[in-house]
Amino acid sequence: MQAALCDLGLIEYQVAYNLQTRLVEQRRHLGPGNDTFLVVEHPSVYTLGRRGGREFLMVSETFLAEKNIAVVPIERGGVITYHGPGQLVIYPIIHLKQAGLSVADYVSTLEELMIALAADVGVVAARDERNHGVWVGNNKLGSIGIAIRHGVSFHGLALNVNLSLEPFGWINPCGLTGVRMTSLTAETGADVSMSQITAGLQSHLEKLFPFSFHKIAPDQLDPTDEVRN
Structure with a gap:
């Protein structure tokens, strides 16, 4: 089966969310060969999952406004997490x-994908049977939060590449007390670039998912000014 792979670059969270919901609605009416994987980074934002998480904010709304960090409730699983530049986010829209x-x-496949991407730069990550995502020792490297509508997945995974970890210190990430977040840059002691990680992405996707991927430009995916701009 064919699937599209589209790198949207740095894009506002709400714009990416709106695109996901449109693609989910399209996908439910189409047959095999119409799945799409979105690759993005987001400006700084906290998202709250179905189990909430505002109680895990450790700073005031005024503080967040000064830092220009939005708080957005969404329907993925889990509680609060942070997205920011330097974090690889992948949203598979698949039936x-x-x-x-x-x-x-x-x-499990999303976790395997993050483990494989980390291994590309020499970082050994692993699952924790108690908590979804991938870990390096006791430190969390990547998170998973998904939603399914009409049998079609959206939301997805977030892998910390070279982002600032400071905003994770302003929340109780994923509602887990005492969890420390890490990144590929922190683990290697080198400045791991996003291009280093995405270079092997298509190859890993094709090994793990039952798709043959073809890359498309954003305007092929959604020719609206909202995405292009």
């Missing part, structure tokens, strides 16, 4: 049943 994936298999 799980048509791809032959159970929800558990899908989550």
Whole structure:
């Protein structure tokens, strides 16, 4: 089966969310060969999952406004997390049943993808059976939060590449007490670039998912000014 791979670069969270919901609605009416993987970075934003998480904010709304960090409630699983520049975010818009994936298999595959990307720069990451995502020792490197509508997945994974970890210190990330976040840059002691990580992305995707990927430009995906701008 074919799937599209589209790198949107740095894009506002709400714009990416609106695009995801449009693609989910399109995908539910189409057959195999119409799945899409969005690759993005976001300006600084906290998102709250279905279980909430505002209580895990450790700073005031005034402080966040001064830092220009929005707080956005969404319908993915989990509680609060942070997105910012230097974090690789991937949103697969796929019909799980048509791809032959159970929800558990899908989550496991997203974890395997992050483990493989980390290994490309010599970082050994692993699962924690108690908590989804990937870890380096006791430090969390990547997070997963998904939603499924009409059998189609959206939201996805976030892998910390070279972002500032300071904003994670202003929340209780993922609602887990005492969790420290890490990044590929922190683990290697070198400035790992986003291009280093995305260079092997398509190859890893094709090994892990039942798709043959073709890259498309943003205007091929959604020819609206909202995405192009």
